[in-house]
Amino acid sequence: MLDDIINHYNEAVFDTDKEAAFEVIDNALAEGYTPEDIIFKVVIPAINEMMAIITKDPDANLAQHFMTAQIASEVTEKMLLQFKSPPEIVGRVVIGTAVGDLHSLGKRIVSGCLKAMMVEIIDLGVNVAAERFVDEAIAHDAQVIAISAMMVHSATGENGCRKVRKLLNEQGLESRIKIAVGGAPFRFDPELYKTVGADAWAADGISAAKTIVDLIHEVNAK
Amino acid sequence: MSFESALATLIVHSDGETQHLQVDVGTCVRDALDTTAIRVRAACGGTGSCGACVIKYLSGAVNPATLAEYQKLSASERQEGLRLACQIRVVGDTEWLLEHPAHVSSWKSIAPEDLIPVEGQLPELQHFIYGLAVDLGTTHIRISLWNRKTGQRIANRSGFNPQSVFGADVLNRLNAALLTDNRSLEMAQLARQAVLEALRDILARDIGEVSPMLKEIGSVIIAGNTAMLALLSLNGANQLLNPDNWQQPIDCLPLGHDTWQSEWNLPNAKIKLEPALAGFVGSDLTADIIGTRLTEAAGASLLVDIGTNTELALWDGHRLLVTSVPGGPAFEGVGIRNGMSAEPGAIYRVERLDDGHSLKLSTLGAATARGFCGSGLIDMIAILLESGTLKPSGRFSQNPGPDGFLAEAENPKTAVTPGDVDALQRAKAAIATAMETLLTNSGLTWESIERLCVCGTFGRHLNIRHAQAIGLLPSLNNDKIELYANATLAGCEKALLSDGISLFDHYAALTQVINLSYVPGYDDLYINNLRLRPIEMHSVINT
Incomplete structure (x- = not known):
């Protein structure tokens, strides 16, 4: 279920647990989701979610920002390698x-x-x-x-x-x-x-x- | 079973204030008070010859009056319970009243157990046999006066660097100094006068003569970080803000030191500001290397001096790799809501009691808790992590709210906030990453490290197990980790006792400077080290 994947991924990102985030992604790939799905339906919405949380929470922790961005970046790099056609660049x-x-x-x-x-x-x-x-x-x-x-x-x-x-x-x-x-x-x-x-x-x-x-x-x- | 010496409690009342001191049995009452804000009057080095340090007995066990006291105190005074503080040795718990304390001074003596014994090859001297060692820190200034002929430390003082009003960290202070020439002169004079004031305090209290003694001082050795040296000498501060200069040594030695000799009224002193190793690595690190004898172990040794600016040195048997990271201010209380330096009232230790959740806080001077110093904050975070209140991400499992997590009920000064955890995470990650990067650059692993010398702000209070749990220090065996409180001062002292050869030049020639900003992969390692967890002891092999 995509919702489960999204929830688990968001939880891992929220906890800045890189190993757990990768585990969620690897399981999703094994279940047949495409790298494109993972970027557009999981990773990007998770960043948007983080933005919303940070804007609301002035005490948001800088160390967590570093780790969150690092996870997003590493997951993206891994997925991009597996894209069928080169992604459209914004x-x-x-x-x-x-x-x-x-x-x-x-x-x-x-x-x-x-x-x-x-x-x-x-x-x-x-x-x-x-x-x-x-x-x-x-x-x-x-x-x-x-x-x-x-x-x-x-x-x-x-x-x-x-x-x-x-x-x-x-x-x-x-x-x-x-x-x-x-x-x-x-x-x-x-x-x-x-x-x-x-x-x-x-x-x-x-x-x-x-x-x-x-x-x-x-x-x-x- | 440990064989530590027996402790006793020394209580001294003065002017409505009370000091509770835990001291070793046998400690001299004057020496104990010299480390606090309540000092006895004094005009001799504690020999009993000036009779100024009168104090009144209230209760408890001490040695009987000495010959000096019979000479300096009348029978009726002795009858009233008056004694000379320099002659009293604590035998058991004891309580005293100091009716006429010395004027309040910002200069205190360093506790003897925090000093490193220093020996040198004593110079052959006929004249000007006294020497002054100066550790010019961003936060603290520490000095000690030596008889260079006998190799004896006469006294020492520690106090705050008065330049702090212009900024707690190096960068703010440099920016302040560069605003106007007048401002930089003012800041230089603040530091110079502070050193002189501390020296005069020693001469007045520990020798009993000031002006004649100033002429007898033949050598002054000053070490500090590059910014402090530049601000003191009025030379080089503008170059320090340009990173292109950071890799090379920067000339921040005084343009003419005759002015100092007259300003300090030290006509016969050779004043030496030890040169910095590079734009961001000062001679305080060289002094640490000398003070800890870093290069004397058979194997590889790593030194980390945690301060407002954290400096590191790795000895691999042939050369010294040195660097620095801006990791320290959090451990000195900067940017921490209830952060403070190691002053009375600072929580320096936190323990979890056997019931598993209540906390025992220990404060300096056994005073009411006013905030956390570095070691206390590390204990606190490690305990919160251990109990699951904090997650490895640095998030509280339950948001403690705007007031933060209270270590002691109803004392807001014991609160820890999410922002504090963040500052600590970033500081410890920078230090851990700097250590790993030095190892990688030497082709070494943690397994090859024989000694890890931890100097600087924590002194000897650091709980190593807690520092390891949050990932500040590596999980090496405890016998490989050495804590030093005053290594920089010890390095200056050793140089003072080695006339003729410059120890600083000798070690400077062995160093190779690394600027972490230009090391590929540093950022990745840093982010990897942000989580609150032990340092990965094998990670350095793969990078």
């Missing part, structure tokens, strides 16, 4: 941490969830120069540049998001490529994303995935 995102910032974990949550939501990720790693963000976004025809910054000086610095905005503006790319930001400084000041020239921000990595998917749709609608 869009592309280049992601990295701002210049001067080596905190790589925030963007992992975002990447993990986006991957499960069929968004292609180009991960540029940490301490990424503004020029590189823009060059890679053009090269991969990405709709969104996602910049993670965990420290005040990397979030607000001249060579971070502000410079990415300047480059997009100079090259006339602002309607084709949107900027999303995230990280602790943006939580302390919810208006900060505007100050540094971003189009959107999110308070946590899991809801950031939804913010980014919305930006992709915004670009694609034009």
Whole structure:
């Protein structure tokens, strides 16, 4: 029964028990469900459920976000290998941490969830120069540049998001490529994303995935 | 059956406050009080020659009055029960009244059992035989004064780093200092004056002379993390915020140290700030390596100094791999609702009683519980995990609500919240992952580790079994795990007693720095380590 699978999977994800989550998925495959079913009917709804829980629960635990995203990402990778035809991609995102910032974990949550939501990720790693963000976004025809910054000086610095905005503006790319930001400084000041020239921000990595998917749709609608 | 020395309770009342101290039989009353906020007056090193440390007997068993007391106290004073605290040895439970305590100071002595015995090859000295060792920590400053000729530790002090008002962690403090030149100068002077103040406290209380003694100090050795060294010397702080500089040593030595000699009024002292190993690994780690004799075991040895910034060193028999992780603030109480450092009232130990559910909390100074210090928090989380109140994911099996889970009924200062559990999970995962990464980089496994030296914030209070249960420390045999309270200070002290050769330079030459941010697979390991469960002892082999 699909409902049972969904319940058991959600329970495992809620408990951040990776081994248990994989056991549910393996059993489902053995029962004849397709990898496509598992992604679209189990994994993506589970992420949506987590988003709903996190938005309602301000005390939600960051360690659990990391583990949840990791499970989603690993399950997706495993299922994608078994897809009959390549999955339809929603869009592309280049992601990295701002210049001067080596905190790589925030963007992992975002990447993990986006991957499960069929968004292609180009991960540029940490301490990424503004020029590189823009060059890679053009090269991969990405709709969104996602910049993670965990420290005040990397979030607000001249060579971070502000410079990415300047480059997009100079090259006339602002309607084709949107900027999303995230990280602790943006939580302390919810208006900060505007100050540094971003189009959107999110308070946590899991809801950031939804913010980014919305930006992709915004670009694609034009 | 253990052969620990017998304990007695020493109770001292002063100015409406009461100290309850558990001390070994034979402990000197002045020494015991020097580790607390209630200190006796003093102007000699406890020899009975100044007569300042008068205290009144109330009850209990101590040694009879000594010759010094007969000389310093009149017959009528002795009749009233007055004694000199430096001459009193505790025999059994005993109670005293201190009517004229010393002025309140933020400087306290470190308990003798928390100090590491230090020996060195004593330098041949004629002049300026005294030396000062300084452990310049982010949270605490610890110093000790030595007679370098006889190799004797005269006294030590520990107190808070006054720069803390500008930020508890290194990054906030660097950002504050870089705001204006005036601000950075102010912060440098705060730390410099704190060291001087602690030194003057030693000279006044343990020698009895201040200004003449300052001239007799011939050597000062200071170790600290890179940020503390930069903030003290006013050199290098701006480079520290750029990660491109983190892999290399950063010059954060003072531009001219003549100014210090005059500022500290130490005309004859060679003041040495020991250089940091890299942008994010300070000379405090080098001092730990020296203090714990890390490289002296036959096999591989791992050192982890858990503090506001956690630093690690792995000795594989040939070289020292060093690194650091931002794993520590949670264990110092930062970001924990009822977190606090190891001060009176801090819950440092939690035990589950035989009935299986009620908890016994032990606080420093046997005071009313005011919050958890690192070791108490680890006990608490491990016990909640063991009883099933907490799940390995870090979730409470039943939401404790906004007030959190109360360890002691009706005391909100004993609450543990979901956010606290989260902070602890992330801190312990960072430390466990850093240890695993060092092992992997050396081609070693946990089985090959002979010694695990745990230094820093926990001191000797850490319950190793609990630290293992939540996955902070590996499940090695207990005899391989060593807890140190003051390894950094011991390293500086050893260097002080080894004039001529620089121990710090010797060990620095053996180190290789690893920046975990650039290690592939670090993030995967970290996320794998977030669950509250023991470290996988075989996981490192496969990576």
